[in-house]
Amino acid sequence: MISTIDIKVPVQIFSNDEIKAAAAKVVGIKSSAVNGIHILRRSIDARRGDILYQLKVLVYYGDSYMEDGCESTQYPYVKNSPPVIVVGAGPAGLFAALQLIKHNLKPVIIERGKDVHGRKADIADLYRKSLVNPDSNYSFGEGGAGTFSDGKLYTRSTKRGNVTDVLKIFVEHGADEDIIVDAHPHIGTDKLPKIIENIRKTITAHGGEYHFDTKVCDFTVKSGAVSGVVDQHGNKFEGAAVILATGHSARDIYNMLSASEITIEPKDxxxxxxxxxxxxxxxxxxxxxxxxxxxxxxxxxxxxxxxxxxxxxxxxxxxxxxxxxxxxxxxxxxxxxxxxxxxxxxxxxxxxxxxxxxxxxxxxxxxxxxxxxxxxxxxxxxxxxxxxxxxxxxxxxxxxxxxxxxxxxxxxxxxxxxxxxxxxxxxxxxxxxxxxxxxxxxxxxxxxxxxxxxxxxxxxxSRTSSPVRIVRNNETLESINIKRLFPCGEGAGYAGGIVSSAIDGINAADKVSELYSNNL
Ligand SMILES: Cc1cc2nc3c(=O)[nH]c(=O)nc-3n(C[C@H](O)[C@H](O)[C@H](O)COP(=O)(O)OP(=O)(O)OC[C@H]3O[C@@H](n4cnc5c(N)ncnc54)[C@H](O)[C@@H]3O)c2cc1C
Structure with a gap:
């Protein structure tokens, strides 16, 4: 038998044996009859004098036993698959890229900033020289605004996708497993750069591509649909679709969209x-x-x-x-x-x-x-x-x-x-x-x-959320004006924070894959 129960344990006596004893009491069995416990959720309740851990626990007893570990995500090799352009290597772009690989599509990531290593030097210059590099700073560069962020992984919205899937991907790339159970998961800025680097290793090992120091300045359009992007040097990158995940600080992207008559609107x-x-x-x-x-x-x-x-x-x-x-x-x-x-x-x-x-x-x-x-x-x-x-x-x-x-x-x-x-x-x-x-x-x-x-x-x-929304079709997640352009993440105005931006990126990749399976 497996029961899901809620219990509170004083923080002073937080141990596996104590949780087992408390869980057995709630289920109505002896502590020795518990075959295993698995904590699903953990939060601190400090509202009153006594400080308690509030736990949601799976209790295994009778003929039920806990299974060991969980399978890691399998990705196919996509080097020769159809390319999809992903603009921006923030949480939305990176999770979109991983999801594209799952769908057997090849992500080609275009990022205006540097990889995490190069980015650190520009951040040091902020302190040493008061110099802001407009392409490499706390918001721009590999991992986007999420890299040197606090790494709080809360989201109020569970409507749009599976938060646990996102957390598991962070764990597979080096985050502590506690983030899966903590009610307020947190990674920390000392650990995030390595995780972002590991995500890059997964993407490139499976045939995805990165182009750093490459700023998108224009789109190419064929028969009323986006067919690729153009960078600051005039280089063209062609793809079956373009996932635009440029974050809420890329003001030049909003100007470019407006000049291309793509509908954007002011957002609170x-x-x-x-x-x-x-x-x-x-x-x-x-x-x-x-x-x-x-x-x-x-x-x-x-x-x-x-x-x-x-x-x-x-x-x-x-x-x-x-x-x-x-x-x-x-x-x-x-x-x-x-x-x-x-x-x-x-x-x-x-x-x-x-x-x-x-x-x-x-x-x-x-x-x-x-x-x-x-x-x-x-x-x-x-x-x-x-x-x-x-x-x-x-x-x-x-x-x-x-x-x-x-x-x-x-x-x-x-x-x-x-x-x-x-x-x-x-x-x-x-x-x-x-x-x-x-x-x-x-x-x-x-x-x-x-x-x-x-x-x-x-x-x-002032950078709490996007002051602009790129209006998109709720069903297809494409821009309402132009096919195969998928604005997503915080910059599109439909997400806020690391987790919801990542989920929005995953959803955009799913929609690209749907289009692809319908032969575009
Ligand atoms: C210091 C700090 C702390 C934060 N702390 C937290 C936190 O604890 N928890 C949380 O949930 N959120 C936090 N945030 C917010 C969070 O980082 C963002 O919500 C999230 O990163 C948005 O993801 P995104 O992928 O949509 O966009 P971004 O992360 O902004 O990524 C966009 C990427 O697009 C690139 N780009 C932009 N324009 C172009 C172009 N023209 N061509 C090519 N590439 C381009 C940028 O360089 C960037 O890498 C924090 C932000 C900051 C700055």
């Missing part, structure tokens, strides 16, 4: 700041002061409130993490957060953002479909340190921001390029600043101690 997104606290404070609040005695992970939080009919919410919270300069263009300032697998930096950070729609910024309506994107771009430029020409980020103590006054000094920070005391309450548009000022007070009702002079607001957090 969110803008705000990154808030940095000491991790010890967040642990104290969330674990009720229990963390030092217990071996618990750095505590996380998720906050949301309504102010003036609009959501103000935390975004991409990085416990034990650092804040990084994530602009993709020169003379702009964008921040984002990441952490390593141990999440052991003394700081916690999270975006606190306000949703923005076209009606909030009528002064940008002249830009038509680019209304939100130009607003985002101009705000990023206004946060740049024009005098020093460095990547120093404008910052303010949380309490000063709420009271509307400049900070005379700032707490220590994880943001290595440094901070510049600045009036964020004036630099942010009023409809954003006012809502955030009220939200911080409200957040303190949910997490007593969150609103503090020791928290720093650092701007600008």
């Amino acid at each position: 997104f969110a803008i705000g700041v990154r808030v940095e606290h000491k991790q010890s404070l967040i642990d104290k609040i969330q674990y009720h002061g229990n963390k030092p005695e217990l071996d618990l992970p750095a505590a996380t939080y998720s906050l949301v409130t309504q102010v003036g009919g609009r959501g103000v919410f935390s975004f991409c919270m990085c416990p034990g993490g650092i804040i990084v300069p994530a602009a993709t263009e020169a003379n702009s300032l964008v921040v984002n957060g990441m952490s390593n697998s141990k999440r052991n930096s003394p700081y916690s950070n999270a975006g606190i953002v306000v949703s923005v729609g076209s009606t909030d910024i009528p002064e940008y309506s002249q830009y038509g479909v680019f209304q939100n994107m130009i607003f985002q771009q101009e705000l990023e430029k206004s946060f740049f340190d024009k005098d020093g020409r460095t990547l120093k980020a404008p910052a303010q103590r949380m309490t000063d921001f709420v009271k509307g006054k400049m900070s005379t000094d700032l707490p220590e920070t994880s943001y290595l390029p440094g901070l510049k005391t600045s009036p964020l309450h004036k630099m942010l548009p009023i409809f954003i600043a006012h809502r955030m000022q009220q939200a911080f007070i409200k957040f303190d009702d949910k997490m007593r101690g969150y609103y503090t002079k020791d928290a720093t607001l650092i701007g600008l957090e």
Whole structure:
């Protein structure tokens, strides 16, 4: 017999024997009658004083025994199969490529940035020289924005595909098996580059192709359908279809699509700041002061409130993490957060953002479909340190921001390029600043101690999701204007985050394969 049960075990006594005993009790058998247990899901419940592991467990007993391991994914060799162009080697593009191979199609990956190794040198230049390489940075290059990300693998949406399939592929390429069971799986920026490299090895070992330092600048079209792409040097790459997975920071791609009369539309997104606290404070609040005695992970939080009919919410919270300069263009300032697998930096950070729609910024309506994107771009430029020409980020103590006054000094920070005391309450548009000022007070009702002079607001957090949507046919996932062009991932405006972008890439590859089996 196999039963699926939910149990709670105090974190102090978390061991296989204890789980077995607790599971036996729930099933109504002796502990010795349990043949095996398999944890399906694990989360921490710290809502009350006692901190518990909340587990979903498969219990094997009677004549049922656990089977060993699971089979790894088998890929055919596709070097001589029909080529499909995949633009962008982020999560959407890479998972699309793996799925194309499963369908016996050959992915030809075109990536404007460098491989993970070369990319690291350009990221080092961000810190050493304040230099942003527009093709190789925290968003562009092998693995896309997912490579030096926090590597949180949560997604709210399970409607579009199988999250576990994506997690298993990460495990097959080097991620810890715990990600399959953790309710909030996390890889960490120290492990992601190796995993991305291993994915490349799988793709090339099975006949897929990569072209780095190759920026798509145009499409080729035959009989009303996309037949390939053209790079910055005029080289052409032909394929049975084009999967466009260029992420939400590739503004040049949106311009190219619009010039080619491919329908795009403005999409609501969110803008705000990154808030940095000491991790010890967040642990104290969330674990009720229990963390030092217990071996618990750095505590996380998720906050949301309504102010003036609009959501103000935390975004991409990085416990034990650092804040990084994530602009993709020169003379702009964008921040984002990441952490390593141990999440052991003394700081916690999270975006606190306000949703923005076209009606909030009528002064940008002249830009038509680019209304939100130009607003985002101009705000990023206004946060740049024009005098020093460095990547120093404008910052303010949380309490000063709420009271509307400049900070005379700032707490220590994880943001290595440094901070510049600045009036964020004036630099942010009023409809954003006012809502955030009220939200911080409200957040303190949910997490007593969150609103503090020791928290720093650092701007600008602006790459929360795409400000543009590439309109596609819901059924075929092709662009509504042109056949065999499959916009997918975060840049298409239908996904957000690593897992949902990966799933969207898989779905696009499935649709390409369907087309192919119908002889295109
Ligand atoms: C610092 C940071 C931390 C993050 N942390 C998390 C997290 O913890 N969890 C999470 O779920 N999400 C996180 N994200 C967001 C996540 O990385 C993205 O949602 C995800 O990577 C989107 O995947 P994608 O494949 O759609 O696009 P991207 O990852 O943006 O990849 C697009 C790729 O296309 C390439 N490209 C663009 N234009 C062209 C062109 N013209 N020609 C050829 N190639 C082109 C780019 O170089 C890039 O490699 C983080 C992002 C950042 C920057």
